[in-house]
Amino acid sequence: MTVTRNSETAAHERLYRNLRQRIMLGELPPGLPMTLRGIAAEHRVSMTPAREAVRRLVAEGALTLSSSGRITTPELSVERIEELAALRGLIEPELAARALPRAHQALIERMAVINAAIGEAAESHDGVTYIRTNLEFHRILYLRAQAPAMLAIVETVWLQLGPTMRALYGRVKRHEPPRHHRMILASLRAGDEPGLRLAVRADVTHGLRHLSAS
Numbered sequence: 650m651t652v653t654r655n656s657e658t659a660a661h662e663r664l665y666r667n668l669r670q671r672i673m674l675g676e677l678p679p680g681l682p683m684t685l686r687g688i689a690a691e692h693r694v695s696m697t698p699a700r701e702a703v704r705r706l707v708a709e710g711a712l713t714l715s716s717s718g719r720i721t722t723p724e725l726s727v728e729r730i731e732e733l734a735a736l737r738g739l740i741e742p743e744l745a746a747r748a749l750p751r752a753h754q755a756l757i758e759r760m761a762v763i764n765a766a767i768g769e770a771a772e773s774h775d776g777v778t779y780i781r782t783n784l785e786f787h788r789i790l791y792l793r794a795q796a797p798a799m800l801a802i803v804e805t806v807w808l809q810l811g812p813t814m815r816a817l818y819g820r821v822k823r824h825e826p827p828r829h830h831r832m833i834l835a836s837l838r839a840g841d842e843p844g845l846r847l848a849v850r851a852d853v854t855h856g857l858r859h860l861s862a863s
Contacts, residue, residue, distance in 0.1 A: 661698035664688070665705055672711045672722060673808045675780050675815025680724035683712070688720075710809040722812045730813065734857035736806050740799055741787065741853045742846040745833070748793035749845060752837050756793065760786055761834055767826040776818045780811070786830065787853075790837075810857070817857070827852055 668688070671677055689699035703720060706712040713721050725733070763786045770779040784807060791800050829852035836845035 658698075660694045661701045664692050664694055664698050665702040667692065668702060668706060669709075669711060669808065672706070673780075673784070673804075673811040674777050675811045675818070676777055677722045677812055679722055679812040679816055681722045681812070683720040683722070685720070709805055711811070723809055725809070725813050730810075730857055733806050733810055734854045737803070737853040737857070738850045740803050740806075741791070742849045744791040744794045744796060744799055744803065745845050745849045746842050747796055748790050749837065749840065749842055751793040751795075752790065756789065757834060757837050760790060760837070763789070764826050764830050764834065767830070771825050776815055779818060780814055783827070787849075790833075813857075827855075829855065 685696055685699050685703060688703065689696050692699070703712060703714070707714045707720075710723065713723060715721075763782055767779060767782045767786065770776075770782055788800075788804075791803065794800070829848050832848035833845065833852065836842075836848050
């Protein structure tokens with residue numbers, strides 16, 4: 650009995666993390682219908698791990714569950730996009746500012762390498778890699794803030810926005826890294842906190858505001 654329970658717990662955790670990553674990286678489009686049976690079959694698990702993984706993702710806003718039991722990826726209204734953009738604009742500049750005193754040269758150079766990878770993904774029109782490397786660019790800086798509660802909130806926002814960000818990427822057809830990343834890197838090198846806050850705020854809200862206005 651214990652072995653079975655442990656096996657189901659491990660299966661649930663793997664499924665949860667896999668689905669969570671796919672949603673955050675935009676591998677699943679907005680409004681995609683899903684079923685517990687289909688999720689369980691695709692990932693070769695029983696219904697119990699599938700149900701538990703979906704429950705957690707619904708709680709995080711990564712999936713929606715209707716009163717009839719219909720499961721879908723988030724399909725965000727303009728008002729919801731604006732709300733999440735505002736959250737990013739409030740929290741991420743603060744994380745960046747808190748990280749600034751611990752943003753050593755090696756970290757900045759690592760971010761520059763990641764930014765180059767973002768450019769390569771844009772040139773090859775690889776939306777999933779573009780989103781993954783873009784989030785990595787921000788996350789390795791925010792980890793230096795040593796503010797885990799704030800970072801957890803931001804990651805939940807990223808998770809809810811994942812399918813929408815992929816739709817935005819397809820719409821704007823980027824060919825290079827976000828231009829504000831150069832400003833972020835320059836501000837980090839200069840130790841310029843006001844400039845860093847401004848660059849991060851512009852970077853994390855510009856694309857979403859463009860989407861909600863279109």
